[in-house]
Amino acid sequence: MRKRSNLGALALKEERAFYLFISPWIIGFVIFTAGPLVGSLILSFTSYNMASLPRFIGINNYKELIYDPLVRRSLLITTYYTILSVPLGMILALALAVVLNQRLPALGVYRTIFYLPSIVPAVASALLWQWLLNPEFGIVNYFLYKFFGIRGPQWFYSESWVIPSLALMSLWGVGNWIVIYLASLQGVPTTLYEAARIDGASSWTMFFKITLPVISPTLLFTLVTGIISAFQVFTQVYVITGGMGGPNYSSHVLTLYIYRTGFKEYRMGYASSMAWILFLIVLVLSLIILKSSKKWVYYEVEQ
Amino acid sequence: MSREWISPYKQEKKLKDITRVTATIIATVLAFFIIFPIIWMFSTSLKGQFDVMSIPPQLIPSPPHWENFHDALTFLPFNLFFKNSVIYSILSVFGELLSCSLVAFGFARLRARHKDTLFLLMLSTMMLPYQVTMIPQYILFNYLRWIDSYKPLIVPTFFGSAYLIFMLRQFYSTIPKEMDEAAMLDGCSYLRIWWNIVLPLSKSALVAVAIFSFMWHWNDYLGPLLYLNSEDKLTVSLGLSRFTASYGGTPWNLLMAASLVFVIPPVVLFFLFQRVFIQGVVISGIKG
Numbered sequence: 001m002r003k004r005s006n007l008g009a010l011a012l013k014e015e016r017a018f019y020l021f022i023s024p025w026i027i028g029f030v031i032f033t034a035g036p037l038v039g040s041l042i043l044s045f046t047s048y049n050m051a052s053l054p055r056f057i058g059i060n061n062y063k064e065l066i067y068d069p070l071v072r073r074s075l076l077i078t079t080y081y082t083i084l085s086v087p088l089g090m091i092l093a094l095a096l097a098v099v100l101n102q103r104l105p106a107l108g109v110y111r112t113i114f115y116l117p118s119i120v121p122a123v124a125s126a127l128l129w130q131w132l133l134n135p136e137f138g139i140v141n142y143f144l145y146k147f148f149g150i151r152g153p154q155w156f157y158s159e160s161w162v163i164p165s166l167a168l169m170s171l172w173g174v175g176n177w178i179v180i181y182l183a184s185l186q187g188v189p190t191t192l193y194e195a196a197r198i199d200g201a202s203s204w205t206m207f208f209k210i211t212l213p214v215i216s217p218t219l220l221f222t223l224v225t226g227i228i229s230a231f232q233v234f235t236q237v238y239v240i241t242g243g244m245g246g247p248n249y250s251s252h253v254l255t256l257y258i259y260r261t262g263f264k265e266y267r268m269g270y271a272s273s274m275a276w277i278l279f280l281i282v283l284v285l286s287l288i289i290l291k292s293s294k295k296w297v298y299y300e301v302e303q
Numbered sequence: 304m305s306r307e308w309i310s311p312y313k314q315e316k317k318l319k320d321i322t323r324v325t326a327t328i329i330a331t332v333l334a335f336f337i338i339f340p341i342i343w344m345f346s347t348s349l350k351g352q353f354d355v356m357s358i359p360p361q362l363i364p365s366p367p368h369w370e371n372f373h374d375a376l377t378f379l380p381f382n383l384f385f386k387n388s389v390i391y392s393i394l395s396v397f398g399e400l401l402s403c404s405l406v407a408f409g410f411a412r413l414r415a416r417h418k419d420t421l422f423l424l425m426l427s428t429m430m431l432p433y434q435v436t437m438i439p440q441y442i443l444f445n446y447l448r449w450i451d452s453y454k455p456l457i458v459p460t461f462f463g464s465a466y467l468i469f470m471l472r473q474f475y476s477t478i479p480k481e482m483d484e485a486a487m488l489d490g491c492s493y494l495r496i497w498w499n500i501v502l503p504l505s506k507s508a509l510v511a512v513a514i515f516s517f518m519w520h521w522n523d524y525l526g527p528l529l530y531l532n533s534e535d536k537l538t539v540s541l542g543l544s545r546f547t548a549s550y551g552g553t554p555w556n557l558l559m560a561a562s563l564v565f566v567i568p569p570v571v572l573f574f575l576f577q578r579v580f581i582q583g584v585v586i587s588g589i590k591g
Binding site: 011014015017018019020021022024025026027028029031032033035036037039040043050096099100102103104105110111112113114115116117119120121122123124126127128129131132134136137139142146172175176179180183224228231232234235238239242255258259262263268271272275276278279282283286 | 322323326327329330333334337338340341343344347355356358359360402405406408409410413414415416418421424425428430431432433434435436437438439440441442443445459461462463465468493497518521522524525528529540543544547555558559562565566569570573574577581584585
C-alpha cells in the first residue's frame, strides 16, 4: 500500500530503473543496429573502398543496380529458392505435425528424430548433403539407380538442379516448424472436432474448416520468418559452392553477391545499396503478407 | 441383411485405430529418411579411403577405421579450432545471459512510459537482415582495429539479442508480481529483486537461453568468416569449410569424421535439455 503523495516519486523511480535495466539493449541498438542502418543508407550513395574516404556519387549505385545483369540474376535465384523452400517446407512440416498429432505411441521419439537435423550446424549439413548428393559416389544417386533405374542428376553441379538441391536440403531441417505446428495443433480445442463429427463432417472438412483456421496465426508466423530467412540464405551456398555461387552463377544468391562485392572487391558503397534493396524487398513482402493476413488469419479474440 | 451389424461406436474406434496405424507407418518411414543422412555420416566417417567409393556402398564399414577421427582432427589444427569455438561460444553465452536477463527484467517487470514502443522496436529488429548492418559494423570494427580478433564477435553479445530477450521476457511475465511488491516493501532494490527473486525462479528459461545462445554461436559462420583470418584463430565451422580446399581432392571419410565431432556438442546438449529446448522453440513460435 503506497501513500498517494509518494506515487509520483515511486513511478519515476521505477521508470528510471526500467531505463537502467534495458540500457544494454538501448546502447547496443544505437551502436550495432540503428547507427549501421543509417550508415549503410548513407554509404549506398557513395563510392567507398576502405582505403580512401567515401566519395558521394548520388544515386549512381542504384542506377548501376538496375543495369547489372548479375543483380537481376541473383534476385531471381533468391526468389526461386524462397518459392521452392518455404511453401514446400510449410506443407511438409504441417503434414508431419498432423501425422504426429494422431496420438502416436512414442511421440517423443519421433519428435526428437524429426527435430534432430535442425540441431546440425549449417556447415556440417552442407558438407553432409554435398556427400549424399555426390553425382558419382553419393548414396542418393546409387539408390535412385538401384531401385528406380534412374540416372540421378548432377545435383549441386548442375545449373538447373543446384537450387532444387538446396531447397531439398532445407526441407531436411524443417523440424523446427514441425515442433511449432505440433504445439499449435495440440492447442486446437477437441470440442470443435466433436461438434463437427456429430454434424457428420469428414476428416478433410474438419482439417480445412477447423484445423487450418485455428492454427493460421502460427502459419502466418512461419511464413513471414521463413521468407525472411530464405532471402538471407548464405552459409549453405557459400560452403557448397566454395563462395562462387556456381555452377555458372546458378546459385548466386543476393547475399553472396553482397558479400563478394563488399569483402572481395571492397566496393562497400555498391554492396550497401544491394543490402538496402534486400532489406526493402523483405520489408515490403512482410508488410504485404501481414496486410493480407487479415483476410486469412483467424483470431479468436477480436483486437 | 447380409452385412454384419457394427455399432457406430465400434466403427469409429476401428477407424481411429486404422488412422493411428497408418500414421505410425508414415511417421516411421519418414523418420527413417530423416535419420538416414546422419547414419550415413557416421558410416562414412569409419570407412577407409577407398571403401568410401565402393559400389555397392557398404553400410557397415569393415573393418571400422577409428583412426579416421585421429587423422581428421590432426590434419588441420582442429584441436585449436575446437578450443577457439568453445571459448567464443562460452563467452558469448555469458554475455547474452547477463545482458538479456537484465533487459528482459526491465521489459517484463517495470512500468515506464514508451515501454511498449521500445519493445515493438526491439521485436522489429529481428526482421532486419544482417547484411544491412554488416558493412558499417565491419567498418566500425576495422576502425577500432578489432579485425582478426574475437572482439567483434563477442563484445556485441553483452548488449543483448532481441530474440533471447523476447523469450526470457515471456517467461518472466509468468512469475507473480506480488513477489516483487512484497520485496519492495521490505526495501529491496530492483537489482536485488532481479537477482534474488526472478533469476532463481527462471532457471529453466535461463538454461534454454544459454543453449540457444551456445548453438547459435557454435554454428555461426558468416560472423567468423568476416572477422577472422589467421589460421590459428579459426572456428571449427570455418576450419571445416576449408578442409576440402587444403586437401586437394575431398577425403569424404575424414571430412565426415570431423563434421561428426563438430555436431556432437549441440546434439548432446539437445538430448540433455530436450524438454527445455522444445519449450523454447514453442515459445518463440507462438508469439504472445
